[in-house]
Amino acid sequence: xxxxxxxxxxxxxxxxxxxxxxxxxxxxxxxxxxxxxxxxxxxxxxxxxxxxxxxxxxxxxxxxxxxxxxxxxxxxxxxxxxxxxxxxxxxxxxxxxxxxxxxxxxxxxxxxxxxxxxxxxxxxxxxxxxxxxxxxxxxxxxxxxxxxxxxxxxxxxxxxxxxxxxxxxxxxxxxxxxxxxxxxxxxxxxxxxxxxxxxxxxxxxxxxxxxxxxxxxxxxxxxxxxxxxxxxxxxxxxxxxxxxxxxxxxxxxxxxxxxxxxxxxxxxxxxxxxxxxxxxxxxxxxxxxxxxxxxxxxxxxxxxxxxxxxxxxxxxxxxxxxxxxxxxxxxxxxxxxxxxxxxxxxxxxxxxxxxxxxxxxxxxxxxxxxxxxxxxxxxxxxxxxxxxxxxxxxxxxxxxxxxxxxxxxxxxxxxxxxxxxxxxxxxxxxxxxxxxxxxxxxxxx
Numbered sequence: 001x002x003x004x005x006x007x008x009x010x011x012x013x014x015x016x017x018x019x020x021x022x023x024x025x026x027x028x029x030x031x032x033x034x035x036x037x038x039x040x041x042x043x044x045x046x047x048x049x050x051x052x053x054x055x056x057x058x059x060x061x062x063x064x065x066x067x068x069x070x071x072x073x074x075x076x077x078x079x080x081x082x083x084x085x086x087x088x089x090x091x092x093x094x095x096x097x098x099x100x101x102x103x104x105x106x107x108x109x110x111x112x113x114x115x116x117x118x119x120x121x122x123x124x125x126x127x128x129x130x131x132x133x134x135x136x137x138x139x140x141x142x143x144x145x146x147x148x149x150x151x152x153x154x155x156x157x158x159x160x161x162x163x164x165x166x167x168x169x170x171x172x173x174x175x176x177x178x179x180x181x182x183x184x185x186x187x188x189x190x191x192x193x194x195x196x197x198x199x200x201x202x203x204x205x206x207x208x209x210x211x212x213x214x215x216x217x218x219x220x221x222x223x224x225x226x227x228x229x230x231x232x233x234x235x236x237x238x239x240x241x242x243x244x245x246x247x248x249x250x251x252x253x254x255x256x257x258x259x260x261x262x263x264x265x266x267x268x269x270x271x272x273x274x275x276x277x278x279x280x281x282x283x284x285x286x287x288x289x290x291x292x293x294x295x296x297x298x299x300x301x302x303x304x305x306x307x308x309x310x311x312x313x314x315x316x317x318x319x320x321x322x323x324x325x326x327x328x329x330x331x332x333x334x335x336x337x338x339x340x341x342x343x344x345x346x347x348x349x350x351x352x353x354x355x356x357x358x359x360x361x362x363x364x365x366x367x368x369x370x371x372x373x374x375x376x377x378x379x380x381x382x383x384x385x386x387x388x389x390x391x392x393x394x395x396x397x398x399x400x401x402x403x404x405x406x407x408x409x410x411x412x413x414x415x416x417x418x419x420x421x422x423x424x425x426x427x428x429x430x431x432x433x434x435x436x437x438x439x440x441x442x443x444x445x
Contacts, residue, residue, distance in 0.1 A: 037080040037426040037433075040134035040179040041383055045242050046287050047345045049387040053430040055445050056390065056402050057413040065442045066107030070100060070435070074131025075381070075422035076179075078433050078440060080104060081137045084156055085426070085433060087440065088144055094121030094130035097146045099154065102440060104428060111159045116150040116166070124175030129422075134179040134240075136187065143187055143204065147176025151189065153207060163207035171195045177238030177283060183252070183265055186210060188241050192256050194232025199241070199254050199261075201268060211268035215256045217275065234258070234280045237298070244288035246309045253293060255282040260295055262309065272310035272328050275317045279303070284343040284383070287351075290365050292331055294351060296338045304338040304353065306331040306368060332368030337361035343383040343424075345391065347405045354380050354393050360403065372409045376401045383424040385432075394421040398436065417441065 034043050034050050041047045055063045072089035079086050085102040095118050101111040124130050135144045137156070145151040148171075152164040170193035178190035187202045197215040202208065218235070239255040243265055251271065252263040257280050262271040279298035286295040292306045297318075305318060310328025318330050337355045345352045351365040358378050362371040378395030385392040390412060391405045398420040404410035423435035431444035 033429060035080075035428050036082070036137075037078070037428055038138060039079060039136040039181055040077055040240055041285055041343060041424060042427065045181065045240075045285060047343060047383050047385055047424070048347070049385060049427040051387045051427045051430060053445060054387050054390075054427070054432055055443055057415045058400075058417075058443050059415060060417065063443050063445065065431070065444050067442075068102055068107040068109065068440045069438060070440055072096075072098065072131065073129045073437075075129045076131050076435075077134040077424040078102075078426045078435055079135050079137045079142070080426055080428045080433065081139060081142075081156065084110070084137075085440070086135055086137055086142050086144075086156070087423075087435060088131040088133070088135060088146070090130035090146070092130075094118055094124060094149075097131060097149060099135070099142070099144050101156070101159070104433075104442075107440070107442060113154070113159050115144065115152055115161070115164075116146065118149050121149070122172055122175070124172070128175035128177065130175065132175060132177045132238075134424075136180045136182050138182060141204070143180050143182070145176075145180050145189060147172050147178070148191065148193075149176075151180070151202075151207075153204065165202070165207055168200070169196060170198075171232070173232035173236045179240040179285075181241060181243070183243045183250075186265065188243075188252065188254075188265075190237070190239060190241055190254055190256075192235070192237035192239075194235050197235060197237070197256055199252075199263070199268070201265070213263065213268040213270070215259065215261070216270055216273065217256075217259050233299070236281050238281065238283035240285040242286050242288070244286075244293070246288065246293070251309070253286045253288065253295075255284075255286060255295060257281060258298070260286070260293075260297075260305075260307075269312075271312050272314040273316070274305070274307055274328070275315065276303075276305070276319065277317070278319060283341050284339060287344050287346045289346045290349065292365065294344050294346065294365070296340065296344070296353075299340055302338050302340060304334040304344075304363075306333070306351075306365070331366070334361075334363065334368055334370070336370075337373055339380075341381045342393075345384050345386050345405075347386055347391075350405065350407065352384065352386075352391055352405060354384060356380055358395070360393065360409075362407070362409070371407050374403075374409045374411075376403075382421045385425045385427065387427065392425065392432075394425060394434070396420045396422060
């Protein structure tokens with residue numbers, strides 16, 4: 001079934017919205033160890049896990065309880081619900097897009113499902129893949145997207161396609177990267193291409209459009225002839241959105257190519273936005289806490305921004321010469337050590353990031369004061385994982401460096417697996433699930 005843009009009442013979507021904010025992020029009532037890993041960066045969308053007893057180091061001959069080869073080329077991260085691990089893959093030419101289900105305990109492939117055949121795939125940069133967006137999963141259902149080539153909802157027990165959408169028009173320019181997230185009965189998707197930039201909320205039960213919102217700004221320079229001169233990179237973004245509670249209100253945070261937006265989740269009404277005109281192609285998922293929202297602005301002259309949320313209608317130009325008399329304010333900025341692909345991690349009053357070239361930084365989250373900078377070595381695309389006081393950092397070369405998430409830099413362990421990491425990790429119980437370029441690993445004590 002191909003569900004097309006039938007609008008539903010936003011009131012219906014809001015019925016479970018606020019109450020679902022905690023539940024949808026996988027927070028156990030008693031604060032118990034996370035067993036589900038339902039979306040990119042886990043149950044809270046911030047790369048933190050309540051797991052205990054995870055190993056600090058491993059090798060091909062130690063702590064690997066199983067290792068399963070995964071065909072194709074894809075950088076999507078694994079998601080976990082009960083005994084199932086799901087991930088996507090694609091042929092290197094982008095013509096066949098598939099979903100794979102793996103048994104969590106044995107590593108056996110339970111399902112290998114081709115979902116979409118693409119006659120003329122868009123261009124994808126060789127550094128990217130045609131299967132980079134991470135799925136979102138809940139009991140009984142998994143939501144999979146490859147961007148404009150197709151989005152589908154599957155029954156996790158039968159593998160049957162419940163609904164699909166192939167009607168969204170977006171030139172991803174260098175390949176899709178934004179992952180879907182769930183909130184109540186809504187499924188949010190970012191589409192930020194060289195031609196169209198918008199955010200859409202689907203009814204997760206039917207796949208029908210609840211609301212669709214175009215980006216309110218388009219930084220497309222015009223030449224003397226009045227025609228656009230900016231190339232696609234300046235309009236392109238790869239970022240995944242986040243729902244956070246700001247001043248007690250659920251707020252959808254979504255980053256476009258050159259602006260960061262806050263929306264009402266149920267209606268798509270824009271609340272406020274932050275403009276950063278000197279950078280482009282944002283690629284990380286934001287984090288929020290301590291009354292602030294933290295996000296890197298993107299590539300080229302990118303900087304890390306900490307912003308105090310604003311009121312409806314407020315706009316902030318972070319490079320303006322004068323500070324606005326609004327609630328929406330820039331708390332601090334940092335231009336050194338800003339990651340472009342790995343997302344930030346907030347632990348207590350400390351903010352941690354690892355720059356793509358391996359420079360790890362710890363900031364005081366409220367002030368932006370640098371506590372320490374240290375080079376870990378290697379190159380990084382995967383987002384870090386925090387668990388039990390430790391920060392796990394996974395390099396493209398296959399090295400994992402474990403450091404203390406503290407004010408004093410302490411390197412605790414280092415491990416290496418072949419083929420390297422582009423995907424971010426997942427956790428269930430006391431085991432790590434790591435996707436390398438060619439395999440899925442279960443790592444446990």
